[in-house]
Amino acid sequence: MTQLPPELVREALKRNKVKIENYKGIEYLRFMDDFKDVPRGTALFKSFTLWGYPHIGRIFQLSTGLKEQFTHPFFVEEKVDGYNTRIFLHEDQILALSRGGYVCPFTTERVEDFINLKFFEDHPNLVLCAEVAGPENPYVDEHPPYIKDDIQFFVFDIMEKDSQRFLPYREKEKLIEKYGLPSVERYGLFSVEDVDKLKRLMKRLNEEGREGVVMKEDSERDKRVKYVTLYSSLKDIEITSVNLLGLPPDYFTNRLLRLALFMEEEGIEADQELFLKVGKAFLEGLLKAIEMSKKDGRVYRTFRCRFKTRENALLFIESIKHASSQVQVLQRRLEKEGDYWVLEFDRVYLNMAGLLGHLLAGGSIFD
């Protein structure tokens, strides 16, 4: 399916699966959820559609997983811990969509700092799929340890407008090279026999504090699978335990499972040090949340990111204010620092603060 049938769009609108958005006068439709065969994040502009970035299955074991998942050799790339964006040309402007299909004022503004725009001049019909990561990104609490400040872009796929398919891997590589695009690290072609080689790679990525890999089959079907490090699972718990009660209930058990199966696979001993790290990851965030809740009745994390214009900063903060009913966005400061407007804001975890406040005040629950 390349073009969306109008009756499907009408039905999605009627069922509130699609929202009409407006970015600086550009109207578009955004699929807020998966709907029939249309993935969440699919965005309809006047003259073209950008398909949502597809879900990628996760394996928890390499030794059995490669054989089970792949019938051909596959390319291995770093999975960077950031947020997913799709960058494209709309009339004479470059825009960047969030995973949810929202034109992101922050990402859009920063594209030119990292991406050679000649790419879009030459290929107006192509879409760059990239991860944006770094300590000053406004969406994700974590970032790879090798990014010391601000953000970076990492291209990992190229797709066409009006198409759900990605360019073949080697074509993508050629374009990345030709335009000097920043890319995720690419580790080359592996076969399903290369379990040990891939385990060694994962061991190294784990030691370096990286998230993991995405594997992409070198075949017509372009099958993809992801696999992450113990470090990443542990970090997820550590970062999010401050919002322990606000996350999807299986968030933590899923990470523990990833972690345990990674250990099993890599022959990592369940030693005191690891137990300590896991316990600490859970408890420190939770204790911090309790402390916050006692001190000022709020549980939050502070984000910081930089903008070129004050207007974009304000547009951005407005845009994320209604993203979740469980998370309140509060601006802390917006000030010029050197060439940039630095925005600091809190994401306040309302569920967490609500329940903690109730319990700290001596309330009871029936559990």
Next chain:
Amino acid sequence: MTQLPPELVREALKRNKVKIENYKGIEYLRFMDDFKDVPRGTALFKSFTLWGYPHIGRIFQLSTGLKEQFTHPFFVEEKVDGYNTRIFLHEDQILALSRGGYVCPFTTERVEDFINLKFFEDHPNLVLCAEVAGPENPYVDEHPPYIKDDIQFFVFDIMEKDSQRFLPYREKEKLIEKYGLPSVERYGLFSVEDVDKLKRLMKRLNEEGREGVVMKEDSERDKRVKYVTLYSSLKDIEITSVNLLGLPPDYFTNRLLRLALFMEEEGIEADQELFLKVGKAFLEGLLKAIEMSKKDGRVYRTFRCRFKTRENALLFIESIKHASSQVQVLQRRLEKEGDYWVLEFDRVYLNMAGLLGHLLAGGSIFD
């Protein structure tokens, strides 16, 4: 409400909230879920009704909780870690119900070993609410450390047939004394000012590896609240992490929250030793489940309990076979040892084994 209106029972039957059960020829109705104002576990016999044991709210902090919950002094009792039963006279037989309202062949058979039956001769209309605990109980993986073998009964409430109310606390104490009934430890009457005294008690119970306390207001409304130790929350995680994926999703986050708020309340430092214990509690069970799954494709726990007759053992194991679609019950052995028939059986956690099996075989999931 003391008598159940027949139309309510008919509606509950129609909606599958009530099941018809049969224990050795005695027919009765059992509420499998809370339905309107009728609690789960309510059981209707031919000539009387046994109300389900009510839910008790839990507080997570003493210092604020006592003032918030109680308007009068309250009695404090040990909360024993076992399963809840209601014992009563049916015609000329003593029967014991599970919390779910099922006549339990195991509990029923053992009542006479622990309870002075003269109590029921003198008071045929009264119902003993007791906790059954010990290493050889067939329901709960945990038990208080001071019970070294078999099981024990601990009476904590007395109610009347056809009534939702409990006997006043002092009447209960008199009957316990008069008939020498085994009882939960009773720590006497506390006021809402006695926070420090209660904290000291909790500290001791925590050190002794006990579960916690139930507090019962000395007033007409008989308000009840429970509060548990850090030990108990940690033990819950430790025991159940082998079935990490089969439990209600908020099971673990709830325990972590109890644990963290207990620490905060009692001024327990978040030290290395505690982090280590928490990490170990999560990981050891999970790693054991992975090992089991790899070795024989099943994840299970083994239970052991003793019966006086082979017939009751078989009746018991039949009765628990259909208790859950996610837990399979497999008999391991049933043999005479001394005066008892010893039954060993496994509870096989199907969800856990299913998902682990899928992942260990290299399957992927979209999470």
